[in-house]
Amino acid sequence: MTPKTIRFLRRGEPVALGNVPPDRTLLEVLREDLGATGTKEGCGEGDCGACTVVLAEADERGGLKYRAVNSCIQLAHSVDGRALWTVEDLAAEDGTLHPAQEAMVQCHGSQCGFCTPGFVMSLFGMYQNHVCKGEAVTRELAQEELSGNLCRCTGYRPILDAAQKMGGLPAVKVDEALIARKLQQLRHHRPQPRHPREGGEPWLPSVAAEMREPWIPAFAGMTEGAGMTPEGAEYIAPETLSGLLAARARHPDAQVVAGCTDVGLWVTKQHRRFAKVLDVTRAAEIRQVEDYDNHIAIGAAATLTDAYAALIDQRPQLKTFANRFAGLPVRNAGTLGGNVANGSPIGDSMPLLIALDAQLVLMNERGHRHVPLDAFYTGYRRNVLAPDELVAWILVPRPRQNEFLRAYKVSKRFDDDISAVCLAIRLELQGGRVANIGIGAGGVAATPVRAARTEAFLLGREWTEAAALEAGELLREEFEPISDMRASAAYRRQVLGNLLRRFWLESQGRRGINLEQFRLQEVSA
Template sequence: MSAPPSDGLSREIRFFHRGEIVRLPDVPATRSVLDWLREDHRRTGTKEGCNEGDCGACTVVVGELPEHTDSPGQAVRGLRLRPVNACIRFMPSLHGKALFTVEDLRGPRGLHPAQQALVDCHGSQCGFCTPGFAMTMWASYENHGAAGTRPDRAQLADELAGNLCRCTGYRPILDAGQQMFDHAPVALDTAPVIAALRAIADASGAPRTLAELARRYAASPQARLVAGGTDVGLWVTKQLRDLGEVISVTEVDELKTIAHDAGELRIGAGASLEAAWAALAQRAPSLTEAWRRFASPPIRHAGTMGGNVANGSPIGDSAPVLMALDAQLELRQGERMRRVPLDDFYTGYQANRLEAGEFVQAIVVPDTAWARTIRAYKISKRFDSDISAVFAALAISLDGERVADVRLVFGGMAAVVRRAATAEAVLRGQPWSAATLAAAQAALARDFTPLDDMRASAAYRLRVAQNLLQRFWLETQGGTAASEATSIWSVA
């Protein structure tokens, strides 16, 4: 296959939309789905709010054939449906997929049950965010309908975590989310969608195998690799950066594989955040809240854990957990492969040990990591869909009453995510006691000199880190500091 144009254009992309296959030649590689819908296609039901994947006003639903996606959960009659943010989704990523917008929603009386329920429950005032809510609710309606389930309010709140409303509040919207299942059932006819997706030729110009991706990137190491675009998309929409040549990795199914073999869990770098977090939480249920609170479902469906780690944000929530699990990164440059411990990968703010033409191929977690007691704590101003002020991933192994091994990893405390080496040394080999805990808390001040910024002061961050270490100690002592004790859903 020949290389795509180097002028920032994509080869022809083909996707299903509004009952037909859409063919778009020479689409700019960083043209967002939102801009195409509103400016080129004149479909203005999808709104632009924050333009950074936070508010959900631009929510659309992407449908994929199950064999080309790693999304956990049941397919909807042969199709995977996932809500995503159109504002930071680049058009080439739609190749071979189906795009559904609010204009697609229909019901026996005109409105789809999700829309009718929003009307009946007074779930809309200004209406600006409503199309996004309707699309997320439609995906929930289809997914639960296919599974024969109905979500409770807590599940609906999780599913709607990527949609913000500042008018009605969430009570009437959650009411609508429950009431929509009481209407006469309306199901998406997936047969023509599936037939169209199977008819679309695999000629987008994007690499389709790992070997092809490696060759392409080795030949053009100055190019930008893009997966879900949930981070890189903001470089375009907010920083107005020209990414130059872009190589999409979304069609490399090998990169999406999650497998267990030879005593280790291997997460492909192209696996979605949702699938990757699900794999981690399956082995360590204590990570479930960190999974739920990582961004929002639309971000987790589109973004990848490999991208989150490779981009190296000092407040990225994946890296602390993976570092506490002794994860290694499998790096590839052409045919050459090597492994680097994650805690040795970052060299500075958004700087790492990747060489020219080298990329993250997989994240590898050894089975020995699961023997430790592990907790992950996120501190942010908002519970859902917010950036951490401090993120702590703490893991410990005890030999009787003594600390055999320990990992104390923090995000938001330095220019990079890193371990608290001094505090770990204070704990290792010592009794897991209140006195040793106090010494480790004091040592955190020697490990980190946090910054003051809009999210938190340096003093607050240090105190929070020390308090989280105490919470970890209390929970390992059989205390009652578990997150369930403070959940609003635990209140009768």
């Protein structure tokens, strides 16, 4: 079988890469095959942001939608049919720096310089998504969108200054209409490429005259066995749901991937290899968020950024929790369906969705079935999916009358960190009594889990401080958490009860009792 050729735009010009293994990362291709060494490898797990690049694809208005992502855990094939920018691609041909670069220079935002390319690319994404649309970059927006980039030298003040300064520098615009047209050509003209040395026309003849690199065989200088594509290797990325389900039935042994924010770590940290990969993110039907009378249906391939935007639209109080899920590059790549299907006990989406009584739509070629999220998991990273099934949609009920909802994340670092404990609580009161209650917890069991005993205790009771304190003690005893690098079992139990007490206080209108309400400007005024 001929390995799938990757076709994308770089600097607005078409590029084709052949012979790329399905599990090769984008960072490896950039640095080792294309010589784009400005993109740095720091952590290799999507935590530090040194490897950040920007991807774009056409949106429904004919423009471009830009996403800063971590190239260290993105599979190279994920850029197929998209436009890519690295830090080498921003300056003009005469050497004039892009505003994202110039602002960093003027604000002294770089010291050792290792993290700087990643910061610049996140700034570039911010510039395209906000400055070019006439939106001001506030301090809060800069902090939010740089949350996935870490700096160990300068501190963040000059970098945040640079983010705000970009809009005051001479404007630089991407020709989005041209890029969108070329992306359309990439999508609709996919003949098998022929190397120019073999004779004949290069692929995509309609733009061949504009191409700098018509065809690049990856690993061209490598010896047999040194990372060459294995026999039978395949990267499968159907563009329709029916095609995706058919591919799942034909290849039940393929590794299913979405944003690769976890599978990417299996590649970079565990050195696992996947000869056959099934990418769900190209199926158009499940990339959408759909509104219905009683619920919203979030497609399993919708990015975490888009999925949480839909949840925040329904429940604005979730904004801080959503921003703390991970750094923006992780949310831009990861999907809600992938987070759910992966089933990590420390994943933050599932406790919230359990508290909201979310249901999953599981599909195969024969049909579909609905499963409550709290009934989906059967053990550590195990679930009820059949070998030919996939998660297709997550159905989230709309807010109920008199609903009071809070989602709490406790971690060692406020931004871009994994939870030690995650707790989400949804409360509905009628006449001062608990008419409905949903409690989801993460980090305290082998799976994300519902606190069923605590829910049963509170249901029908008068909502008083005494009831909340007693429920907190019950919640501490409901689970048997482990001790690990993030927290001890005793700490986790204590935090569970403390969070329920915090929930009680907030339900009574108390403010200023957690960091979410803390504003440095107000304290220093």
